[in-house]
Amino acid sequence: MPDLRLVKGNEAICYGAVHGGCEAFFGYPITPQNEVPEIMSWLMPKYGRAFLQAESEIASINMIYGASGAGKRAMSSSSSPGISLMMEGISYIAGAELPCVLISVQRGGPGLGNIAPSQSDYFQAVKGGGHGDYNNIVLAPWNAQEMYDHPRIAFELADKYRMPVIVLTDAVLGSMLEPARIPDEPPEIEVPGKPWAACGRGGRDHKNVINSLYLEPEVLSDHNDKLQARYATIREQEKKWDTRLVDDAEFLVAAYGISARIAFSAIKMARERGLKVGLFRPVTLWPFPSEALAEIGNRVNGTLVFELSGGQMLEDVRLALPGRPVEFFGKMGGVLPSPSELCEEIFKAAERCNAGSSSRTNQVRV
Amino acid sequence: MPDLRLVKGNEAICYGAVHGGCEAFFGYPITPQNEVPEIMSWLMPKYGRAFLQAESEIASINMIYGASGAGKRAMSSSSSPGISLMMEGISYIAGAELPCVLISVQRGGPGLGNIAPSQSDYFQAVKGGGHGDYNNIVLAPWNAQEMYDHPRIAFELADKYRMPVIVLTDAVLGSMLEPARIPDEPPEIEVPGKPWAACGRGGRDHKNVINSLYLEPEVLSDHNDKLQARYATIREQEKKWDTRLVDDAEFLVAAYGISARIAFSAIKMARERGLKVGLFRPVTLWPFPSEALAEIGNRVNGTLVFELSGGQMLEDVRLALPGRPVEFFGKMGGVLPSPSELCEEIFKAAERCNAGSSSRTNQVRV
Amino acid sequence: MPEVQAEQIKCVFDRPRALADRPHHYCPGCSHGIFHRLVAEMIDEFGLFDKTIAIVPVGCSVLAFNYFECDVMEASHGRAPAVATGIKRTLPDRFVFTYQGDGDLASIGMSETIHTAARGEKVTIFFVNNGIYGMTGGQMAPTTLEGQKSTTSPAGRDIALTGPPIDMCTLLSSLPGVAYLARIPLTSPKNLNTARKYMRKAVRAQIEGLGFALVEALCACPVQWGMDPKQAIKHIDENVTKVYPPGEYVDRVSGNGKDKAKAS
Amino acid sequence: MPEVQAEQIKCVFDRPRALADRPHHYCPGCSHGIFHRLVAEMIDEFGLFDKTIAIVPVGCSVLAFNYFECDVMEASHGRAPAVATGIKRTLPDRFVFTYQGDGDLASIGMSETIHTAARGEKVTIFFVNNGIYGMTGGQMAPTTLEGQKSTTSPAGRDIALTGPPIDMCTLLSSLPGVAYLARIPLTSPKNLNTARKYMRKAVRAQIEGLGFALVEALCACPVQWGMDPKQAIKHIDENVTKVYPPGEYVDRVSGNGKDKAKAS
Amino acid sequence: MIEEMLFAGFGGQGILLAGQLVAKSAMDDGLYATWFPSYGPEMRGGTANCIVVYSDDEIGSPITSQYDTVIVLNQPSFEKFQPTVKPGGTLLVNTSLIEINNPRDDIKIVEVQANRLAQEVATDRSANVVIVGAYNALKGHLKNETIAKVLQETFARKGQNVVDANLKALTAGTEAIAGVKTN
């Protein structure tokens, strides 16, 4: 087992990517993920891989399209405004069935907002900020170890399903130092062949075309059906989640990423004060582990969704728990509630649920 | 009452915008909305208003930002890939509390897709394809008359709430000819004052700043709270919907825009065949008329959501009808089911609901 | 001993191998078809068939992946140079070219064009300047001539409102990353031969690792110009070339290694 | 009758009215502060206080809306020229300027910069070229010098990989929509006077409706350059100006109406 | 009454205009009407078609897959769209350019030499108007005067010559059905 290193989340991402076989990185600086291009600028060349600081996020995502279309494991990293600029490109990548990995280090929005931690880009990543019916697999790490592990997993899933995988994280996890086990050198990995890649025919008896244009409605419809079928497979096979203290739980908190960390502290506090609270943490935000959540959510008195947003994952929780009391607590703009503040909210929410005063629909923000 | 004119939806939009007080149009060509910039190129100058073909959709949305920040009613129009490119700009406009109107004429996706009609950009418009917690008011016209009326309404709502309003339509409604009552000349309208506009101080005792940057988390949090409070007001006051044949309905179809047109034909067919079906058509997609839908949806045997997508509005319908049987029928890629095909689907869905075999969660696509 | 001679039929002109044997979707008289063939000839001539990756744009030539027989990627509107960069950076020994229209390259894709040139990216761009948005129905392009009618400048392009046409060759010629830059109208068999000469250098610029190369073809879009194909060709020779002078703008490929940076 | 004289205290240098009386957030020795003041002086000098709309960028000067006392809009990264266009097209009698860094204007905003210039948009750009991404922590900009270390070129900029630095004045100078274009380092009181001279013309270009105007200031970013402020100033004079020659590149403002398009 | 119809042909044959003529006439006759076009990616030369619906009741779907009437001006359209005529419906065929193979026997197939008739009274380009005349002669839902008025409005900008030529083409179409050739 490799030694522990005290690493920044952004640093862990770089090692995770390179160790996960990343062959090309294209990115543009933006706080709070600047360490990613900075480290990649020397780490990639060290292993003979391509690094280029693109002139913009739009160029980045389109360079990825090219590199990925040519059969390479390609990645970019950005934060909220930069990710928004990639929406057309992401939709193209999804449409052209290309694998790629995108690191989204969320910061405060909307607009220029600020550089403080946030989780307000959930909808963008999970529901699809670009046009058309497509999905990204979305992974949500919660500590430095997962910041290291997820890029590799992301590349594997991306190649397996030929689609974009987003590692959705935030300014805290990106800039926080924490121990993680990271080998010194990239481990041996196996990368699947990509017979579809447009890398020059090299004697192949047919040309490969990377494309998302299907002019005939029937053909585009079939293409969409194929994508939807793939998404259905992923929903069946790739849901991942994590729980803490749920076995005897009477109340549940659902949170991901940094929120789950705060929630974990808060539920421990709550338990000290006598309330049996458990934590449900989706690790894949898409596919969302609805059934696993329902299994627990249906036997507790209520569920509090905690996010650094105005209530986005909330909708997926509500969809997973129709008719069950679901409460919400959120903070926006980079404000992080302390565990004790959240603990108070847990008590209030639990009380409302116990008293039956938690409206089962009042939080619908549609 | 003005005479009927046989107009294309895209043409109706132009008259609607100009008659609604549009003072600046910036846009970039893209099928299936090319008539909009084409008509605006002569219609706007005719009334001394600004028209400029921008070099890109990104430039368009940022020109709108400028014109709107300067206090003008500004609009752009585009279709799926072009709208995706505007996501950063839209988020900035939302963050800076600027009014603007955006016409989104949806086409087949993802990626380049095709130019056939589609409704697969619902999530992007309704959940927020850009970063951060923000909402757009989203209007969904279903005939040429509404294509004319909605831009004006959109400007009014945009100014009232200082936020983007999207008219979400599609390739059929955009290129279809239909009679609409459109006056020959722009009617007199009243435009609210914009004391916040950055149009030069002109002796004002303070400077006006158009901005979405709030570096301090607490301040950005307050800003977000303010936006959320505004959104709550809008959810209370601005929901609009339309129904057909719901009074005696035993089954319901929920659909918007062009889908609602097809559905309207289909439910008439179904009624001829003895099934009492009604139509629920949200006119505002955000705020989504959940309560109005619930009122009907809770008393019928089931609801079929019909969209030209893989199931997007579906989620809002499910959120509005927790625990109720909700079925889905969708077509992607520009394929338009005929009314009779949809009629078949209505019968099948109604049967499943009557038989109790409509799973109440199986359609969750999260 | 007198040589015995016989007569044989020799093919002197035929479709290049890299050009698919299928009908184009272009309008009658559209230059895209000619330029496609010239590009395909280059692939044949340099033996690049098996190591070429073409990037086709969004524009009338959006379906060009059906016509080039090499591997192809379809880029989003304007971003072909970024796509090319992504490929070339990971497969530096391949021949990577983009084929782009003027709306694609000079309007929405301006940033990618300039930056790719500025980086001296070793890719080749075949640039179809027809001064109009063909595909979307004849809207004004940044390259549309002064006074030219288009569906978004129905009274003719007013340069007081839109600025004068953008001359991409001149604009790019100041960038040191550019190894080769030339412009030629596709208006006669003679010009096609010059085009071939230029295109050869643009291929060599990449193969020899010299840097970025671009050949701009002045093309006809008879339909959107409202002209018949012959008129359109004449219009290019008489009017378009005045605004866009043909010639070599940058040449760091030719033997002497010096730039020849003057339009003829 | 001999004049009766008395002594009075006269202010010979003070903060212009258009510059807010509050501390900047910039690092010690950062040129942004100087350039802010020069811009504010222009607003005062031309009496534009009440009709100016400033557009500030994303970059270290992102908070410049706190410093300019006129109306201000904050643009998204790189898009200030589009925002300016949106304003100027609807309020043609206002004075509209953007203030932009080199990452903002020459990297992500390249397209908006070029197109706004090409359209001859009647706006004025004050361009802070410090050859680096100051705000985000010293990453390479397209303007970073060859061999210069940055956080994304830790071994020094390798132009074989990134291309040589982009010279915006040269690039823009071929566009006929440009009415005025000049570059000056902010490295001495004398240069500041030249800067004022240039900036006046850039203001006039707009006021007189002549077209697009841009003044590029070669600026110091001591912190990201890893130099102290004095070294940084010296570095500009000795090295930066070699790559970016100061002078007037386009001048359609001066009396004679002719271009003077040569860098000194 | 609801009439759902399709017009199909080459891009240059004036298919879209023919449909608009019918839709506009229907509107002017006080009916609800919709017209919806569809064409390939090419600007010229590809196939084009449009769907027209008119009715005395509010129109739901402006598109459908089975038509009361289908009008085809070229061979590919004939092949492609013959199957979309509702049983008992009408297929109007431009036999100037179309060879009728495998005709269905559950529909009414009407042959019109649209190009020839057009050339006779005007130019080739008016074949689309000929067939509109034929259509209305067959179905009779619309007022002939209304169609003539709409034609007049549509072509007014191109001069009275053009208007007249098209009016003649309309009449030629009408008469082709009536079987009464007078000139």
Place this chain on the structure above:
Amino acid sequence: MIEEMLFAGFGGQGILLAGQLVAKSAMDDGLYATWFPSYGPEMRGGTANCIVVYSDDEIGSPITSQYDTVIVLNQPSFEKFQPTVKPGGTLLVNTSLIEINNPRDDIKIVEVQANRLAQEVATDRSANVVIVGAYNALKGHLKNETIAKVLQETFARKGQNVVDANLKALTAGTEAIAGVKTN
């Protein structure tokens, strides 16, 4: 055991490094540890602070609002963060630069002349290390040798001189608390 602490001061005072020193030492001592920074938009001269948590149990939140220990190196930080010390917690104050106004009486306020001590044994710049020494002398959660080893690793690249100076600063801090000044 869980220790939640905050370091705060000007950007140039090595605040972030001091926090990292503690976090790294905790990790090397086999504890869980997190370090989270926060700074203003300025690259230099603004205020900076970081939160360090270490514990013998898995750490939930790496951030909190009340701390067991707060270390402040400049006046604005003192004003801002005194209220964030948990009742009974410790506030370590760099009295070289801070004037203590309105001290709370429910916390332990420890004064260290960090800049002066640093200047005495090394340079002004080591004030951050001085205060880390003082902190551990007070709390004693971490092994002094570990901190010294981490210091060694951290400054190795800058040469043994710098390492030695910082080791001295560490000792100076330790001794300031021990009240034993030996040199």
Place this chain on the structure above:
Amino acid sequence: MSTAGLKSEETTMEKWRLIVDRCKGCGLCVEFCPKDCLAMSESLNRIGYHPVVLLKPDECTSCAMCAQMCPETAISIYRRVKVKNA
């Protein structure tokens, strides 16, 4: 002067061949033939255009100017050459 009835894929001449149903009748080949050998047919081909025809086969020099200018690469050109009989 008509290709009417020509249902084959190509009009095969010895030196000048046309894929008839690929011709879009643009007339560029006609325009650029230095010998004025070509003209447009009055019939339509299967894709709805009036294709070109080689009016004067004897005057054709196989110079390929027509083929060069054809956007459809519908024309191919052959030449009778004398070869050594090895």
Place this chain on the structure above:
Amino acid sequence: MSTAGLKSEETTMEKWRLIVDRCKGCGLCVEFCPKDCLAMSESLNRIGYHPVVLLKPDECTSCAMCAQMCPETAISIYRRVKVKNA
């Protein structure tokens, strides 16, 4: 050579004024003073920098070179001028 103890907003000299707590000690004014009148203080001001001080007020010519170069516009310059006593 120290402004220590200077708690006022400005150091007020007749011809040379500094807003002390706005000075970031960059030294550019010092560098550009043709008369070498300026120097950095050893004390810190309230924002944590060593501000500049006017060392030789008598030699200062009010030329404003220092003020010109100050990124903070922390310096303002005054000059004693003779005016007609109207």
